[in-house]
Amino acid sequence: MPKLIRLYITQVAIGFGIAGVFVALLLWFDIANLWHLVTHSSDGPLAVLILWVANGIVFAGVQFAIAVMRMKDDDDDDHHGGLRQHVMRRDYATIPVRVEDTRRPFRPRG
Secondary structure: OOHHHHHHHHHHHHHHHHHHHHHHHHHHOOHHHHHHHHHOOOOHHHHHHHHHHHHHHHHHHHHHHHHHHOOOOHHHHOOOOOOOOOOOOOOOOOOOOOOOOOOOOOOOOO
16 A cells, blocks of 8 residues: 555544544533433434534544644755845836826715
């Protein structure tokens, strides 16, 4: 399996695990009376599943983004800047250009 695919699957699994802990803490601390809503409704398990999947998608994306941004690129360690080429500079003179205002003047109604 390619390294990038293995990295993605690992980070997505970690993200969904974090989402599971997050949803469990939401239910445990009864945020917004969520435990009561879930346990006293026939659609409660479906709501918990949807909450876990939605948070899992977000947490997995963030986890993978953090993992990608933390990857070190060893190719750029030797370079400490660009070539610093000199660009030929020209001094331009500003020339004023007159433009006539052809709009109608503002007249308030009333």
